[in-house]
Amino acid sequence: MSAPVLALVxxxxxxxxxxxxxxxxxxxxxxxxxxxxxxxRSAGKKINVRGQDLTVIALSPEAFDGVDIAMFDVxxxxxxxxxxxxxxxxxVAIDNSGAFRMDADVPLVVPEVNADxxxxxxxGIISNPNCTTLxxxxxxxxxxxEFELKELVVASYQAASGGGQAAIxxxxxxxxxxxxxxxxxxxxxxxxxxxxxxxxxxxxxxxxPLALNVVPWAGSLKDDxxxxxxxxxxxxxxxxxxxxxxxVSATCVRVPVVTTHSLSVHATFAREVTVEAAHxxxxxxxxxxxxxxxxxxxxxxxxxxxxxxxxxxxxxRQALDFPNTLDFFVCGDNLRKGAALNTYExxxxxxxxx
Amino acid sequence: MSAPVLALVxxxxxxxxxxxxxxxxxxxxxxxxxxxxxxxRSAGKKINVRGQDLTVIALSPEAFDGVDIAMFDVxxxxxxxxxxxxxxxxxVAIDNSGAFRMDADVPLVVPEVNADxxxxxxxGIISNPNCTTLxxxxxxxxxxxEFELKELVVASYQAASGGGQAAIxxxxxxxxxxxxxxxxxxxxxxxxxxxxxxxxxxxxxxxxPLALNVVPWAGSLKDDxxxxxxxxxxxxxxxxxxxxxxxVSATCVRVPVVTTHSLSVHATFAREVTVEAAHxxxxxxxxxxxxxxxxxxxxxxxxxxxxxxxxxxxxxRQALDFPNTLDFFVCGDNLRKGAALNTYExxxxxxxxx
Numbered sequence: 158m159s160a161p162v163l164a165l166v167x168x169x170x171x172x173x174x175x176x177x178x179x180x181x182x183x184x185x186x187x188x189x190x191x192x193x194x195x196x197x198r199s200a201g202k203k204i205n206v207r208g209q210d211l212t213v214i215a216l217s218p219e220a221f222d223g224v225d226i227a228m229f230d231v232x233x234x235x236x237x238x239x240x241x242x243x244x245x246x247x248x249v250a251i252d253n254s255g256a257f258r259m260d261a262d263v264p265l266v267v268p269e270v271n272a273d274x275x276x277x278x279x280x281g282i283i284s285n286p287n288c289t290t291l292x293x294x295x296x297x298x299x300x301x302x303e304f305e306l307k308e309l310v311v312a313s314y315q316a317a318s319g320g321g322q323a324a325i326x327x328x329x330x331x332x333x334x335x336x337x338x339x340x341x342x343x344x345x346x347x348x349x350x351x352x353x354x355x356x357x358x359x360x361x362x363x364x365x366p367l368a369l370n371v372v373p374w375a376g377s378l379k380d381d382x383x384x385x386x387x388x389x390x391x392x393x394x395x396x397x398x399x400x401x402x403x404x405v406s407a408t409c410v411r412v413p414v415v416t417t418h419s420l421s422v423h424a425t426f427a428r429e430v431t432v433e434a435a436h437x438x439x440x441x442x443x444x445x446x447x448x449x450x451x452x453x454x455x456x457x458x459x460x461x462x463x464x465x466x467x468x469x470x471x472x473x474r475q476a477l478d479f480p481n482t483l484d485f486f487v488c489g490d491n492l493r494k495g496a497a498l499n500t501y502e503x504x505x506x507x508x509x510x511x
Numbered sequence: 512m513s514a515p516v517l518a519l520v521x522x523x524x525x526x527x528x529x530x531x532x533x534x535x536x537x538x539x540x541x542x543x544x545x546x547x548x549x550x551x552r553s554a555g556k557k558i559n560v561r562g563q564d565l566t567v568i569a570l571s572p573e574a575f576d577g578v579d580i581a582m583f584d585v586x587x588x589x590x591x592x593x594x595x596x597x598x599x600x601x602x603v604a605i606d607n608s609g610a611f612r613m614d615a616d617v618p619l620v621v622p623e624v625n626a627d628x629x630x631x632x633x634x635g636i637i638s639n640p641n642c643t644t645l646x647x648x649x650x651x652x653x654x655x656x657e658f659e660l661k662e663l664v665v666a667s668y669q670a671a672s673g674g675g676q677a678a679i680x681x682x683x684x685x686x687x688x689x690x691x692x693x694x695x696x697x698x699x700x701x702x703x704x705x706x707x708x709x710x711x712x713x714x715x716x717x718x719x720p721l722a723l724n725v726v727p728w729a730g731s732l733k734d735d736x737x738x739x740x741x742x743x744x745x746x747x748x749x750x751x752x753x754x755x756x757x758x759v760s761a762t763c764v765r766v767p768v769v770t771t772h773s774l775s776v777h778a779t780f781a782r783e784v785t786v787e788a789a790h791x792x793x794x795x796x797x798x799x800x801x802x803x804x805x806x807x808x809x810x811x812x813x814x815x816x817x818x819x820x821x822x823x824x825x826x827x828r829q830a831l832d833f834p835n836t837l838d839f840f841v842c843g844d845n846l847r848k849g850a851a852l853n854t855y856e857x858x859x860x861x862x863x864x865x
Contacts, residue, residue: 202651216527262763283594308833312775314725314764332723336690340768341682341863345812369686370774370814371668371766373826373840378805380598382786382828389830404832408775408840412725413767415695421666421762423777432736460701460724473726477745478758479662486727486762 160189161508162223164248167230167237169202169214170195172253176230176497183501186508194220194227195282196249200281201308201434209280221246225511226504229253230497244281249507253285253500258393260284264437265396268502269444275506280406283503287377288495289386289409290393292418293487295444295494296470301398303438304426313392314412314419315375316459319491324362330358331368332413335382341369357423367413376410384409417459420493425482432473435483439470444494446470449473465490514543516577520593521584522547522567523556526607526677530584530851534560537855540862548574548581552809575600579865580806580858583607584851598635603861606641607854609739612747614736615630619647619750622856623798624652629860637857642849643729643740643763644747646772647841649798650824651847655752658780658835662758665744668766668773669729670813671721673845678716679769685710686767688753695723721767722810729763738763770812772845781838786827789837793824798848803827811842819844820852 165180167173169207180191191206195214200215200406214220217238221227226461227238227248236254243250257263257280264274265284277284286294296332299304317328334354347366358365365372376386391405412419440445448457448510449471457469487497519534521527527549533546538684545560547567554569568574572659575581576618581602583590590608597604601651611617618637619843640648651660671682688708694700701720702712706803730740742766745759756811795802802811803825811823830836843849 236565251763261547310664310777312762314668314766333690336687337683341814343818344816345814346817363523364808365812366814369692369768371768372812373773373775373810374611374805380804382803382826383831384805385856406777406830406833406836408666408777408826408838410775410840412668412771413716414723414725415615419727419764420776421727423760423762442595450737451728451736451738454718454728455746456727458719458724460695460697460699460720463695463700464697472762477737478761482759484762486764499662 160187160223161511162190162192164192164194164221164224164227165502166194166216166227167196168204169199172230172317172492172496175492176228176353176501177204177206179497179501182184184506188391192220192224218242218246220365221248224248226251226507228500228504230500236358241280241475243273249278250282251285251507252282253496253501255287256288257282257284259396265389265393266386266395266503267294267298269295269442269501270397271399271507273479275503276510285496285503286393286397286499287389288319289315289418290390290489291495291499292468292489292491293422294397294443295468296439296487297394297415297424298426298427299438299442299445300435304428304430306398306400306403306424307427308425309394309424311407312421313407313409314414315409316416316418317411318416318489320362321377327361327363328367330414331366335368340502346471362480363411367411370413372411373381373408380460393406414459416462416490416492418495419459419488421486423476423482423484425479427481429481429485430475435473443461444468444505448472457486460489463490464493466493514541514840515579515865516544517542517546517858518575518578520581522558523549523553525672526584526661526846526850530844530855531558531560532581533851533855537857545576555851556831559615563775572596572600575602578602580605580861582854582858584854594636595634600664604636605639605854605857605861606636606656607850609743610642611636611638611697612640615749619747621648621652621751621853622860623649623796624751625753626860629857630864631718633774634648636680638855639850639854640747642673642744643772644670644744645819645849646822646843646845648751649822650793650841651748651778651794652752653787653792653796653799654778657836658782658784659789660752660754660757660778662779663748664777665761666765666775666808667761669763669767670768670770670772670845671730671765672770673772674716681798682717682721682767682769683718685787686721689722710756717765724767726765747824768813769817770844770846771817771842772849773813773840773842775829775840777836777838779833780834783835784829786829789827798822799824801825811840813842816842817844818847820847824850
């Protein structure tokens with residue numbers, strides 16, 4: 158076929174901006190037209206893509222005419238309405254929202270784990286996983302191929318930017334309000350200092366102070382005290398890895414980091430695992446960087462890895478008391494591999510198959 | 512016996528200062544003399560204790576003459592040398608360092624869990640657990656009595672103050688240097704901004720930036736990639752709970768919180784557990800405060816609990832895929848229950864038995 162036409166819906170949002178940076182720096186696909194789509198209020202804005210100033214056009218059914226692949230970086234309800242319209246108009250929609258992830262007729266794809274699912278798309282829609290799930294999927298997928306994953310206990314250290322630009326702005330504002338103050342030593346003094354600085358928690362996207370604190374909450378409340386984020390980790394990991402009975406417990410915690418999610422992972426396999434074998438698997442995986450030399454104090458930290466494409470894995474240890482089990486720590490940029498990059502990688506794979 | 516004589520060794524340190532606050536605010540024991548002991552360079556300093564200005568005296572064998580109970584809040588090597596000397600002079604030493612915790616002839620005591628071990632002290636020394644272990648011991652001890660603990664997977668969110676005053680000062684300095692700057696968006700920009708502000712990581716007690724970051728490292732490197740802190744959690748939990756074959760995996764991570772450690776706990780028991788039963792047990796335990804109403808966004812966060820005596824438990828969930836298993840989140844002030852308070856509570860129990 159001729160050079161495929163790529164549309165980006167949500168071109169002016171936080172993830173859309175990262176997506177344009179990715180489109181500008183990766184030359185893997187010789188796209189034909191690149192079309193930028195956003196809400197009517199952003200229409201007319203000009204954005205430089207691959208050296209050309211493109212004009213953002215308003216979201217409409219006609220906007221998808223002639224599009225081969227439409228990437229959606231918009232809220233759930235916008236995707237729920239518009240991805241099927243894009244598909245009707247002949248595009249394959251790759252959706253980064255939560256709208257279709259658990260739809261049995263929509264594959265949930267991490268290319269290095271289950272690229273084979275891309276062609277299995279009866280609705281013309283492919284879904285991109287949640288950023289927290291994605292941060293550990295490359296490493297778990299690689300280990301699963303070799304050792305067969307059975308159980309997963311995960312605790313997250315999630316960055317503010319998972320809550321969008323307002324959440325990033327709030328974290329910066331809190332840091333500035335607390336700078337130079339010896340707070341964090343009496344219950345509630347951080348909260349009171351923020352209030353005194355005109356930053357009451359009632360105005361925050363977070364349910365508690367985030368600076369000089371950690372908040373064991375992300376997403377919304379679901380049954381039995383679980384959060385939507387914790388259930389996404391469980392259900393999406395099962396679907397992506399193709400293990401419907403994978404045992405998963407996740408606790409999701411927000412930390413005062415701007416961008417890049419981290420996860421402490423305790424993973425149990427059907428077969429014997431060693432640190433050496435895991436290291437070899439991680440080193441062979443192009444989308445993983447192994448940073449695991451504790452004698453030299455080398456391990457991944459989110460501030461050292463943010464903005465990078467790979468996920469970073471370190472602190473790999475064989476569990477002392479659990480058979481066939483590894484403990485490790487992983488960091489992945491939630492806006493790149495956790496969102497825009499994986500969506501784009503799916504588009505790349507799809508372009509090969511069109 | 513007459514009113515017992517209490518000595519505090521390390522009276523001028525970070526934990527010693529919290530200890531004096533505790534001595535001043537708890538009237539459970541009618542102590543006779545209270546003797547403050549520190550290094551020779553702190554000798555002569557005056558500290559107000561229960562309304563009287565006491566003069567700090569220098570550490571010496573004679574300093575322990577007439578002392579019934581000597582609490583040690585000093586580095587491992589000081590305790591290793593001086594706790595046995597205190598015991599020789601007739602005092603019972605309660606040591607908050609790591610020097611004696613795994614000594615088979617030294618009990619490791621959390622009063623609400625294993626107060627019965629206090630009398631079993633052939634060396635005249637009682638040990639106080641590591642702060643990370645302690646933060647979860649009241650909750651796990653209470654659950655273990657009812658359901659019999661078998662397995663534990665833990666991820667920590669540890670405060671800076673676990674590394675002493677220099678670590679607290681470093682975190683404040685980093686926050687001030689980063690305030691007003693949009694960092695944390697490109698790999699290494701936090702590190703570079705700190706360096707430019709005269710705060711290179713080589714001068715830090717932490718092996719990476721702590722502000723706007725998390726660092727998967729606490730303690731020193733032991734065999735097979737495990738840290739001393741992670742092994743303490745395992746070995747001390749086994750000893751305190753009296754479960755020599757308890758299965759434990761811990762990953763210890765430092766977070767930019769001033770004081771109060773948090774832990775994500777995945778605990779598997781021999782018998783069936785429910786959230787309701789766990790709530791009841793936590794509510795009945797005087798040293799625990801249950802904060803678990805997610806619909807009202809109520810859960811423990813370290814900045815909201817710092818400086819308080821109890822440990823705070825919330826996010827209690829029944830594991831969806833693991834039988835007899837609870838997931839929960841716990842916060843405990845690492846300088847109070849995690850250090851000074853537990854030592855003092857052991858002294859209170861001991862005073863009853865003298």
